[in-house]
Amino acid sequence: MGSVSRPRGNTFGESFDVKVLDQLLKQFGLHPDDVVTLLRYAPLGLTHLAWRNSVLEDWHAGPESRISDGDMFRTNAATTEVFHANLWPAFAEDFAAADLLDRQALDEYDVDVLEGAFYAADEEVFDPERVLPNGMTLLELGGEEVPLLQEHGARQFEALLEQADEKGVHVVVSWLALRGAVSCPQWWLSPRWPSVVDAFLNRLDDNEDSFWSLGGYPEALPAEFNDRPGIRRTLLTAPYDLSADAAQFCVGPGGLRFIRLEQPLRVG
Incomplete structure (x- = not known):
């Protein structure tokens, strides 16, 4: 993911406060111990954070839009699938054994598990030669601005890993699930x-x-x-x-x- 510096600042760090996260999750109908549902929303949160909420929006919504609403819909779905396909296998064995029954079980995982999932997704999602659903490569869509998108994604992953290292994997999964439930609750692959x-x-x-x-x-x-x-x-x-x-x-x-x-x- 490169040597991109991690974002700093109290506001970002404070958003990972466990008590606040628990309260907000419950307000949106999510129980903090419902790991399965949290991991349904977490890939959506990643898509929104690292992909959609980036320079991509300028490419889409600017006066000279490079990508239509329909193609954004298809591309967001394809990107969500990549994040889902890399995040879920990290926990698959314990899911199969019914060992992920509460959030505390997530803290049995080392941060390296998240890092591996993020790295694999980063390699695929932000590959300039990635072919998007409309047939264009990411490079053809973004041109010389693709590095801006790549750097944005890397910064988000690094910041999340820092929080996982300081506060635990379950806190980051909860934070991503909350972002997914708040920002894109009705996207593809959400429970809704x-x-x-x-x-x-x-x-x-x-x-x-x-x-x-x-x-x-x-x-x-x-x-x-x-x-x-x-x-x-x-x-x-x-x-x-x-x-x-x-x-x-x-x-x-x-x-x-x-x-x-x-x-x-x-x-x-």
């Missing part, structure tokens, strides 16, 4: 995503849904939506495999990002 997909498809099947009162029901849907079971399966398992038209429809006229689920009840 299947309900989001069902609500989205139910809306498409009801041309009198109140959502259509503003822009009207679409005159034509992308061809993939003719196969409702098929599109549901793709949305649930691999939204990065959607066509460009289907992805753009989802986050554009289809209003996928405007699905609103009821917030979970407070835990404890």
Whole structure:
């Protein structure tokens, strides 16, 4: 990940206060000892922190946007999968043995476990030759600004490892889970995503849904939506495999990002 200096400052460090984290997790319906759910949200937190909340936003939202909303949707999903695929195997053996039943079990892990997962994800996510779902490489998308994205990701990983070394692996996992639950609770791979997909498809099947009162029901849907079971399966398992038209429809006229689920009840 390179020799990038770690961010300093009281505000960042104080956000890893265990008591505060516990309170906030419960407010968002997450129990601090529910390690499985924490590790469902943690990859989303990593994606938001190290990838999405970066110079990538300038490439996307600037006056000369380099990447569409639909392609951002697909790329964020593909990136989340990388973080998920590297973070979960670090704990897989203990999951299989049912030994990860509370947060204290996470502190049996050395920080090296997180470092290895972060390093592997860093190598894949920020590789300039990585091919994105729209067919472009990261280098083709970012050009000479790719190092800015790489440095941003490295700084986030290093700061998280510093906190894990000082306060424990479970604190960092909790912090990432909270970030995922707060910033992207309805992204792909979150526990809420299947309900989001069902609500989205139910809306498409009801041309009198109140959502259509503003822009009207679409005159034509992308061809993939003719196969409702098929599109549901793709949305649930691999939204990065959607066509460009289907992805753009989802986050554009289809209003996928405007699905609103009821917030979970407070835990404890």
